[in-house]
Amino acid sequence: MNQATLILIVLALGLLIYAWSRGDGSHRVGIVLGWSTLRRTLPLLVVAFVIVGYVNVLGPQNLVQNWIGPGSGWRGLLIGTGAGMLLPGGPYVVFPLIATLYQAGAGLGPTLAIITSWAALALLSVSFELPFLGWRFTLIRLSLGIVVPSLVGLVGQLLFGG
Amino acid sequence: MRKWIPDRTTLFLIGVALALAVVAWSQGGAEKTLEGLANGGRTLLSVTPLLLAAFLLAGLVQALVSREVIERWLGSQSGWRGVLLACLAGALIPGGPYVYYPLAGALLHSGAGIGALVAFVTAKNLWSVTRLPFEFALLGTQLTLIRYGLTLVIPPLLGMLAEALFGRSIDRIREAVG
Numbered sequence: 001m002n003q004a005t006l007i008l009i010v011l012a013l014g015l016l017i018y019a020w021s022r023g024d025g026s027h028r029v030g031i032v033l034g035w036s037t038l039r040r041t042l043p044l045l046v047v048a049f050v051i052v053g054y055v056n057v058l059g060p061q062n063l064v065q066n067w068i069g070p071g072s073g074w075r076g077l078l079i080g081t082g083a084g085m086l087l088p089g090g091p092y093v094v095f096p097l098i099a100t101l102y103q104a105g106a107g108l109g110p111t112l113a114i115i116t117s118w119a120a121l122a123l124l125s126v127s128f129e130l131p132f133l134g135w136r137f138t139l140i141r142l143s144l145g146i147v148v149p150s151l152v153g154l155v156g157q158l159l160f161g162g
Numbered sequence: 163m164r165k166w167i168p169d170r171t172t173l174f175l176i177g178v179a180l181a182l183a184v185v186a187w188s189q190g191g192a193e194k195t196l197e198g199l200a201n202g203g204r205t206l207l208s209v210t211p212l213l214l215a216a217f218l219l220a221g222l223v224q225a226l227v228s229r230e231v232i233e234r235w236l237g238s239q240s241g242w243r244g245v246l247l248a249c250l251a252g253a254l255i256p257g258g259p260y261v262y263y264p265l266a267g268a269l270l271h272s273g274a275g276i277g278a279l280v281a282f283v284t285a286k287n288l289w290s291v292t293r294l295p296f297e298f299a300l301l302g303t304q305l306t307l308i309r310y311g312l313t314l315v316i317p318p319l320l321g322m323l324a325e326a327l328f329g330r331s332i333d334r335i336r337e338a339v340g
Contacts, residue, residue, distance in 0.1 A: 133263065
């Protein structure tokens with residue numbers, strides 16, 4: 001069992017104890033909510049990991065390194081931003097795919113750009129945004145945020161890219 | 163039992179998986195096709211304890227931080243103070259876009275400024291506490307720490323920029339949404 005697993009389990013147990021100590025049944029509500037999210041996303045999760053398996057077996061190292069490798073520069077950052085905006089699905093789908101790309105040789109900068117772009121600029125969630133906040137708001141938010149993934153990738157690559 | 167109807171995201175991903183399976187088949191026949199499935203299954207099994215803990219954590223945060231709490235907390239906050247409070251609220255609010263956009267819409271109508279709204283959505287996207295466990299579990303400690311560290315300043319920064327540059331647009335935005 002690795003470090004991340006341990007940290008997560010400790011955090012989950014801590015929060016569970018806190019919820020239980022409030023005495024309002026929120027520990028039970030939390031377990032039920034977590035379980036129902038898991039059940040709902042299980043098919044998606046299985047499909048995502050089938051993709052991960054095939055990417056691993058097909059070994060697209062050359063492809064990944066050419067397009068978004070450590071030496072791909074601005075092009076890699078821009079491709080990362082574009083790919084992040086288009087990635088569909090929640091964290092349990094997107095993160096395994098990004099991890100697979102990273103292991104196949106994607107650079108730190110482009111990888112950070114993909115994560116940040118998916119988180120901040122995902123185009124799929126715009127369809128939820130428009131009815132509640134309107135196109136003017138969406139336009140302002142996206143135009144302010146569009147450079148963020150490339151910048152985060154650039155700074156990350158410079159500071160931690162080795 | 164309820165019939166399972168796949169949504170568009172699932173269908174799209176099934177398509178991608180099938181396309182990859184065809185590529186594997188053309189490269190190495192049945193052996194490589196099965197190898198891909200087995201590899202995916204092993205990877206999924208290896209992160210299962212992590213995923214269980216992450217789903218439990220996300221569910222508990224959802225139970226402890228309700229929409230009412232956030233709404234009461236933010237109310238009609240606007241200006242710089244609103245931006246910072248909105249960042250915290252965005253970080254804590256659990257759930258997908260179908261949860262936080264309706265809430266943002268409610269905040270817009272209760273008088274929140276554009277800076278606060280941009281900060282709220284951006285903090286939800288970049289600081290999300292409920293997403294953090296999944297990121298740790300699936301991307302690893304190093305990538306997650308670097309990513310959160312580097313994007314720490316973004317939500318307040320974008321919120322303040324939005325307030326400074328587009329602060330006056332908020333009335334038109336409010337009218338347009340009605």
